[in-house]
Amino acid sequence: MKTRFCRLEFHNFGTSKLDTFSSEVKNGIYNNAAVFENPTVTEADFTQALTDFNTAAADYAQFGITKKTAFETKRQKLMQFLDSLANYVDSIAQGDISVIALAGFTPSSISSEQAPVLDKIQYFLLKRTEVAGEIIVDIQAIPKKGTIAYGCICVEGAPLSNPVFVNGQLKLSADDPAVLQDANKTRRKMFSGLTPGVVYYFYVYATNSASVSPLSDAKSILAA
Structure with a gap:
């Protein structure tokens, strides 16, 4: 059976686009508790991660490379939360693109067009x-x-x-x-x-x- 899933395209988003996307996911999941009853990340934790990311991004833009490590750490934390929520939404949606879109994610095309799973990097x-x-x-x-x-x-x-x-x-x-x-x-x-x-x-x-x-x-x- 061909199913749809949450695309993980946000891994390639720039700072501004990632902020907008994260806000849409936050609104989609936490404002629809009837559909998303038990998210894997609490709203408080996700909000804090998004706030920390934006603060670190502003510091990086202002002070440059001295703030790069802090920015990357906060970005990675936000990314980890988004990955976890994407998996959670997939488990709820079971291929229903309306549920995926409600959560703020972008539905994939059919699974046969999904990008190949990545292996361990050797070199x-x-x-x-x-x-x-x-x-x-x-x-x-x-x-x-x-x-x-x-x-x-x-x-x-x-x-x-x-x-x-x-x-x-x-x-x-x-x-x-x-x-x-x-x-x-x-x-x-x-x-x-x-x-x-x-x-x-x-x-x-x-x-x-x-x-x-x-x-x-x-x-x-x-x-x-």
């Missing part, structure tokens, strides 16, 4: 620049799988123990260190302000309208 390169504490990550392009957005995770000192994506949200173990994330759609990532003499571990992943890929295997490099 990416790490290199130091001439700037102290700066690492560039170059990710190999994924062909013929729709519009792709690429993400990267940076960890200081030790690899993650068992990182996985659940409903589009990165799950870490309790003893894992904090991570830096670059969720912009480009294949080249730059991490600045790293500590010289410390080993950093990097993971990459990709998203399209159908899926979020598993995290890659870790690669490490010594910051200089």
Whole structure:
């Protein structure tokens, strides 16, 4: 049976468009409690995530690269909530495009036209620049799988123990260190302000309208 689902095109939205889209999803889901009785994200948490994202976006626009990491962290949090809500709406809608549209999402075309599910990324390169504490990550392009957005995770000192994506949200173990994330759609990532003499571990992943890929295997490099 051919069904419809919530498109995940919002992964490729710019700041303004993502704000507008998120507001539409918020209104669609939380103002229609008779249809969406138990969302996977509370209205308070979603509102806070959207507020934090807009604040971080304004700071990034005003102060530049010094606020980039904070902006990307808040964007990723909002994206994780949207992924979770998209899965929830799909479970309620069961292919009904009216329910999907009511929630503020865009219904897909028939499932046979859905973009292919993404596999783990196997190839990416790490290199130091001439700037102290700066690492560039170059990710190999994924062909013929729709519009792709690429993400990267940076960890200081030790690899993650068992990182996985659940409903589009990165799950870490309790003893894992904090991570830096670059969720912009480009294949080249730059991490600045790293500590010289410390080993950093990097993971990459990709998203399209159908899926979020598993995290890659870790690669490490010594910051200089």
